[in-house]
């Protein structure tokens with residue numbers, strides 16, 4: 001065996017042995033919505049986990065047993081810490097102790113809607129400074145195809161180590177769905193692609209100790225693109241039902257009734273629901289990573305562009321509904337008090353990132369309305385120098401509004417109290433499904449229970 005072959009066998013065999021016997025130390029870079037649940041799950045599986053984050057408050061609170069992520073309770077965090085499992089640090093040098101390092105840092109868009117990979121670059125730099133033989137690095141952050149090979153790999157190779165022989169590099173997209181109790185890290189299949197065959201073998205070895213199903217693919221690019229396909233699929237299908245909502249509105253038909261009816265087809269249809277727009281850290285942003293990459297290859301991703309256009313029109317469509325509802329009752333939007341119920345981007349979570357409710361709030365204020373809101377998960381909203389505080393869900397709060405808008409359908413709101421309000425209630429989420437009230441206005445149709453003009457039907 002040549003010296004190089006022996007080194008390759010050594011680093012790889014040592015890493016696999018440590019993974020198999022549970023002595024591999026796992027590092028997680030970025031302890032947010034993605035990194036913290038991953039670190040906790042690895043600790044639950046018996047690995048020692050070193051979580052590295054640049055935020056001192058995040059690290060301090062985790063080391064004191066307080067989780068800042070809704071999906072990780074303090075009890076779960078406590079168990080992970082008690083099993084000897086998890087510690088948090090702001091000291092990047094501690095990554096040298098790790099055999100496996102999963103990078104879970106943000107990948108936002110810049111001001112011009114282009115990918116901002118500066119966090120990935122910073123994390124790569126931190127890891128490259130400690131890179132050593134036998135380490136496996138897995139990028140988890142959603143990004144454009146080519147990032148792992150074009151951004152991480154050259155930085156690591158500059159250390160004089162060879163990928164697939166001395167160290168191992170993979171991309172494995174995170175599929176966390178905040179607030180989803182059925183599908184969590186351990187039971188959601190995990191796609192992984194490596195730069196070399198040994199890279200993916202090492203990736204499969206660690207993640208199959210943590211997740212029930214690992215799905216290897218032939219390259220990091222395939223794994224990167226799989227994640228973008230998943231989220232683009234959602235963005236495009238949500239745009240389709242949002243377009244249906246606008247079409248149904250002009251037809252005087254309740255779009256939710258139409259979707260329920262279509263969803264009874266047992267094959268060839270998948271249900272998506274319309275609403276005031278799309279939010280969260282993934283669906284509104286990720287497709288732009290692909291669109292940007294394709295632009296560099298002289299290809300325009302038309303479906304992505306159109307879906308983004310339709311979805312971003314929805315807040316304005318909702319504000320027009322509010323304006324028309326007030327107008328029908330002889331009131332102007334300007335000077336009216338509009339109460340939003342639910343401002344998080346989706347039900348039962350506290351995540352405000354890219355929430356369409358923010359656009360609805362800003363558009364209403366631009367038109368001269370006073371915006372109030374109630375959200376059991378979001379005590380304060382701060383945006384562009386504005387600040388709003390959640391009001392209690394009381395008869396006084398409801399009585400103070402000229403119009404109510406259900407922007408997020410959180411489960412623990414007493415919707416029945418909205419049914420007989422004397423003011424219009426614009427229900428963008430079908431939260432009042434099945435409830436009859438004179439002032440209920442659905443996302444489409446004259447009301448949630450719009451009736452087609454029978455006189456217009458040919459005999």
Ligand SMILES: NC(=O)c1ccc[n+]([C@@H]2O[C@H](COP(=O)([O-])OP(=O)(O)OC[C@H]3O[C@@H](n4cnc5c(N)ncnc54)[C@H](O)[C@@H]3O)[C@@H](O)[C@H]2O)c1
Nearest residue numbers: 030031032033034053054055104105107122123141142174
């Ligand atoms: N939130 C989701 O639902 C979700 C789902 C799937 C994939 N993703 C993807 O996962 C990635 C992470 O998203 P998130 O929601 O966990 O973000 P987040 O903002 O919740 O957490 C990121 C953490 O990384 C830390 N950080 C930033 N730069 C760092 C650095 N250089 N070194 C160490 N720590 C650093 C931040 O302080 C923060 O605590 C993104 O690419 C995102 O697109 C997110």
